[in-house]
Amino acid sequence: MSTPSSTPLKAGTQRLIPLNHALPWIIAAVFLLILPYIFDSRSALTIMNQMAITIVFALSYNMLLGQGGMLSFGHAVYMGLGGFFSMHVLNWMSDDPWISLPFLPIFGGLFGLMFAIMIGAFSTRRAGTVFAMISLGVGELVAAMSVIIVIFFGGEEGVSGDRTELLDFFGMSFGPQRQVYYLTAVWLLIAALGMYLYSRTPIGRIANAVRDNEERAEFLGYSQRHVRWISFCASGFFAGIAGALFAINFEILTEENLNLATSGSILLVTFLGGVGFFVGPIIGAIVFTLLQTVLSLYTEIWALYLGILFVSTVMFFPFGLTGLLAIHIQPWKLGKISHLVVPYAKMFIPAVVGVLSAAAVLEILFHARHAGLGEEEMNLYGITFDSHAAMPLIIAIVLAVASFFALVKLAPGLKAAWDEATHMGGAKQ
Amino acid sequence: MSVPAIELRNLEKSFGLAKIIQGVNLKIGKGERHAIIGPNGAGKSTLFNLITGKYTPTAGQVLMHGTDVSGMKPYQINRMGLSRSFQITNIFHNMTVFENVRCGLLWSMGYKYSFWHMVNRQRDLTEKADEILEQINLSSRRNMVAGALAYAEQRALEIGITIAGGADIIMLDEPCAGMSHSETDLIVDLIRKVTEDKTLIIVEHDMGVIFDLADRISVLVYGEIIESDTPEKVRASTAVQEAYLGTTVEEA
Numbered sequence: 001m002s003t004p005s006s007t008p009l010k011a012g013t014q015r016l017i018p019l020n021h022a023l024p025w026i027i028a029a030v031f032l033l034i035l036p037y038i039f040d041s042r043s044a045l046t047i048m049n050q051m052a053i054t055i056v057f058a059l060s061y062n063m064l065l066g067q068g069g070m071l072s073f074g075h076a077v078y079m080g081l082g083g084f085f086s087m088h089v090l091n092w093m094s095d096d097p098w099i100s101l102p103f104l105p106i107f108g109g110l111f112g113l114m115f116a117i118m119i120g121a122f123s124t125r126r127a128g129t130v131f132a133m134i135s136l137g138v139g140e141l142v143a144a145m146s147v148i149i150v151i152f153f154g155g156e157e158g159v160s161g162d163r164t165e166l167l168d169f170f171g172m173s174f175g176p177q178r179q180v181y182y183l184t185a186v187w188l189l190i191a192a193l194g195m196y197l198y199s200r201t202p203i204g205r206i207a208n209a210v211r212d213n214e215e216r217a218e219f220l221g222y223s224q225r226h227v228r229w230i231s232f233c234a235s236g237f238f239a240g241i242a243g244a245l246f247a248i249n250f251e252i253l254t255e256e257n258l259n260l261a262t263s264g265s266i267l268l269v270t271f272l273g274g275v276g277f278f279v280g281p282i283i284g285a286i287v288f289t290l291l292q293t294v295l296s297l298y299t300e301i302w303a304l305y306l307g308i309l310f311v312s313t314v315m316f317f318p319f320g321l322t323g324l325l326a327i328h329i330q331p332w333k334l335g336k337i338s339h340l341v342v343p344y345a346k347m348f349i350p351a352v353v354g355v356l357s358a359a360a361v362l363e364i365l366f367h368a369r370h371a372g373l374g375e376e377e378m379n380l381y382g383i384t385f386d387s388h389a390a391m392p393l394i395i396a397i398v399l400a401v402a403s404f405f406a407l408v409k410l411a412p413g414l415k416a417a418w419d420e421a422t423h424m425g426g427a428k429q
Numbered sequence: 430m431s432v433p434a435i436e437l438r439n440l441e442k443s444f445g446l447a448k449i450i451q452g453v454n455l456k457i458g459k460g461e462r463h464a465i466i467g468p469n470g471a472g473k474s475t476l477f478n479l480i481t482g483k484y485t486p487t488a489g490q491v492l493m494h495g496t497d498v499s500g501m502k503p504y505q506i507n508r509m510g511l512s513r514s515f516q517i518t519n520i521f522h523n524m525t526v527f528e529n530v531r532c533g534l535l536w537s538m539g540y541k542y543s544f545w546h547m548v549n550r551q552r553d554l555t556e557k558a559d560e561i562l563e564q565i566n567l568s569s570r571r572n573m574v575a576g577a578l579a580y581a582e583q584r585a586l587e588i589g590i591t592i593a594g595g596a597d598i599i600m601l602d603e604p605c606a607g608m609s610h611s612e613t614d615l616i617v618d619l620i621r622k623v624t625e626d627k628t629l630i631i632v633e634h635d636m637g638v639i640f641d642l643a644d645r646i647s648v649l650v651y652g653e654i655i656e657s658d659t660p661e662k663v664r665a666s667t668a669v670q671e672a673y674l675g676t677t678v679e680e681a
């Protein structure tokens with residue numbers, strides 16, 4: 001073996017995070033601080049909290065999928081169990097509290113960690129399909145148990161609690177939504193920073209190595225199984241924190257928090273944002289929560305739109321929304337981003353018309369099929385018409401097809417501009 | 430004689446009915462440069478896989494510094510001070526060249542499964558990785574993605590990752606395969622440089638390289654060692670001439 005150097009693990013003099021790396025974090029913190037002054041309605045605060053929880057959950061999921069190459073279909077188990085346990089801790093303490101609410105997520109994290117240690121012990125033995133199948137099995141198992149063990153999971157009604165019953169924290173009781181927002185925001189920063197720093201530790205780097213080439217890592221002294229297990233535990237810990245934050249925000253947990261649908265949607269969120277980037281899950285969670293909450297106000301078939309978005313992301317942008325942004329870095333660095341402005345502007349109108357008219361087709365069909373008798377009248381984009389008449393549908397289809405053709409016609413122009421913008425050196429002839 | 434670095438005792442390996450390694454006995458002394466040659470499909474890579482823990486022997490034993498390591502996992506054997514390269518380039522294609530080398534250093538420098546060190550802050554790690562990049566002539570490629578390197582550079586990186594951890598037994602499986610003459614010369618110099626004072630076990634088809642590097646040569650044919658001796662004696666052996674060398678020695 002190598003002779004250890006005289007000062008083996010001496011830290012350098014660099015800061016924990018160099019200033020240019022710290023900047024995004026400072027901006028994020030300031031942003032989180034002022035956000036509730038911009039959007040101060042109760043529902044806005046709820047959406048932002050929901051977003052923060054989804055971000056923590058999605059980041060923890062990406063520790064498995066993006067960093068560790070483990071495709072899990074049962075990640076909600078760790079968030080859910082962390083949440084249920086936090087709720088029980090909250091209820092158990094409510095008579096004689098000895099902590100205040102901001103410390104509750106630590107319990108959530110520890111319970112998530114505990115289950116990850118136990119389940120990871122056998123599920124991380126192999127990566128790939130075996131891991132995916134075990135995660136699915138465990139997910140189904142825990143969801144089934146949640147219906148059986150009523151005393152712990154509360155059956156259909158779930159388990160609820162009162163977050164204001166713990167000790168006050170510097171005069172805050174956490175009854176008001178805004179106080180809960182700040183609690184959630186601080187935990188979001190702590191968890192996100194923790195996961196970011198984790199990815200830069202030896203185990204974080206080796207998790208990447210095992211993901212890319214597990215065999216080679218074994219010949220460098222690392223047990224692929226142990227590496228996956230440790231990543232899995234870290235991921236379970238942060239998922240548990242997300243669960244506790246959910247418990248604090250909604251004061252109720254049900255079977256829905258740990259079932260396969262929730263596990264599936266976090267995969268969707270993470271993939272949508274982009275698994276290859278640290279910020280990917282953050283962007284995915286923001287977009288997803290916005291679509292889910294805002295879109296569902298306007299349309300009943302919002303889940304269909306999410307599905308379409310997901311499928312098109314997988315098919316056309318496998319690197320997710322973040323990947324889509326990231327490909328613009330090169331033209332930006334080359335100072336040629338301006339080449340793209342005109343082709344993008346040209347495509348903007350057909351793209352918007354295309355999306356809106358395609359959605360109109362779906363909406364009209366949905367309305368025509370599902371509206372009750374005598375409710376043929378429908379309102380779309382501020383226009384009121386009869387959904388059973390042929391004309392509106394024909395117009396929507398014609399618009400959709402026309403904008404599709406316009407986009408196809410404009411595509412070569414964009415392609416040329418793109419080649420030009422990513423071409424190094426002077427202008428191509 | 431002191432305890433050999435590697436000792437194989439009646440080592441056998443079968444895949445189904447095919448006996449690929451059939452009772453190999455071999456001692457490789459500490460600090461020796463030992464070459465294993467033999468025709469395609471003789472079982473050289475299989476022998477490597479048995480020694481390094483990728484395969485478990487069907488029968489027999491592998492001893493490392495006198496300790497029985499048969500059946501141990503590759504990472505356990507690596508931690509005991511053995512490192513290998515692969516016949517087919519086996520690197521982390523998506524990582525930078527620098528990170529590839531650093532991965533080879535992490536365990537041996539004591540970072541193990543640490544989640545309380547920031548890799549970028551560990552000056553010893555960065556310095557050592559850069560030193561190795563210098564040795565393998567890839568400093569200019571430091572921040573390039575390994576998958577984008579030219580073939581010969583990837584082979585050099587393969588060796589860099591292998592030697593990074595400072596293992597005292599180095600095993601190289603056809604390090605010069607597919608290289609031009611000038612590239613081969615560079616790699617041979619590199620191998621000589623980085624394996625000084627170490628035990629080297631090398632598989633290679635290029636006889637020039639073998640006779641240049643090796644202290645001893647073992648000839649493996651159909652899973653059996655038919656000769657194990659100094660280069661001169663092996664070259665002179667009629668059995669070897671018949672079985673193998675006769676066809677290729679002139680080219681060397």
Ligand SMILES: Nc1ncnc2c1ncn2[C@@H]1O[C@H](COP(=O)(O)OP(=O)(O)OP(=O)(O)O)[C@@H](O)[C@H]1O
Binds near residue numbers: 467468469470
């Ligand atoms: N995992 C395996 N399963 C089945 N057969 C195998 C396996 N690994 C190797 N073999 C067989 O064992 C024999 C020896 O292969 P090996 O790769 O060890 O030869 P080699 O001496 O390294 O040849 P080369 O010079 O071509 O690299 C071959 O016939 C091969 O098909």
Ligand SMILES: [Mg+2]
Binds near residue numbers: 475516
């Ligand atoms: Mg071989």
